[in-house]
Amino acid sequence: MIELQNVAMSYGGSELLSEMTLKLVPGSFHFLTGPSGAGKTTFLKLCYAELLPSAGHLALFGRDVRGLGRDDIAGLRQKIGVVHQDCQFLDHLPVAENVALPLSVAHRPVDPAELRELLGWVGLKTQAGALPPQLSGGERQRAALARAVMMSPDVILADEPTGNLDWEMSLRLLSLLVELNKMGKTVVIATHDLNLIRTAKSQVAARVLRIANRRLQLAGADL
Ligand SMILES: Nc1ncnc2c1ncn2[C@@H]1O[C@H](COP(=O)(O)OP(=O)(O)OP(=O)(O)O)[C@@H](O)[C@H]1O
Ligand SMILES: [Mg+2]
Secondary structure: OEEEEEEEEOOOOOOOEEEEEEEEOOOOEEEEEOOOOOOHHHHHHHHOOOOOOOEEEEEEOOEEHHHOOHHHHHHHHOOEEEEOOOOOOOOOOOHHHHHHHHHHHOOOOOOHHHHHHHHHHOOOHHHOOOOHHHOOHHHHHHHHHHHHHOOOOOEEEEEOOOOOOOHHHHHHHHHHHHHHHHOOOEEEEEOOOHHHHHHHHOOOOEEEEEEEOOEEEEOOOOO
16 A cells, blocks of 8 residues: 655755665554664655655555645545654644544544544543643643544554653553554554564564665564
8 A cells, every 4th residue: 555666765965765665565564663863754754645755656555656636645645644753733722623633624524423432542532622732742642643543544654653651651552553453454653662662563463664774674573
């Protein structure tokens, strides 16, 4: 569903990422690691066509991103849920409305029962009416995950979803992502946290991608 062939990416200067070839198949679970500044967020942005490759071929759901117009990209994005590294919300809107925002933006009706169920799934039922600044870091991350799955995407891309969380909350976030994967969704998680990766490997058939020396490598089983 996400296929890269010899993809390179640069922001104008020299190449940040080179010669990336990879196929993310439906139902797979990947971690993405690499040092700060290696290009993890950039890689994820390619995966949801926020950025276009500077060279090579990138296909999303079988369609080359180069031939896509704005409406095509908007359509594809509905199949991809993103948890951004700096999860931002509209601070004047309650949590429930923020979570439902992808539907409102797509002019699709919001089913209140479904929204309640989703908030319950991430453990934010009682915070539904709170404003985002009133949430803790872990609550914000869970709200961001709920927002990412609001459109029932096939793929979830999570950029450091446990970045500022304590271990217990990281595990909780991880278990939600594992649950989504068990429902058949493709999951990619960018993280520095090797303990999280080790823990996940006991729960799910996760593979580890590592960005090193501008290349994307599939890490061995040595983690
Ligand atoms: N819009 C941009 N324009 C120019 N350079 C950028 C842009 N976005 C990112 N970069 C640069 O590209 C490099 C990779 O950034 P990226 O955010 O992809 O790294 P990362 O692996 O996600 O890092 P971190 O672990 O700190 O989140 C960095 O050197 C960054 O400064
Ligand atoms: Mg990043």
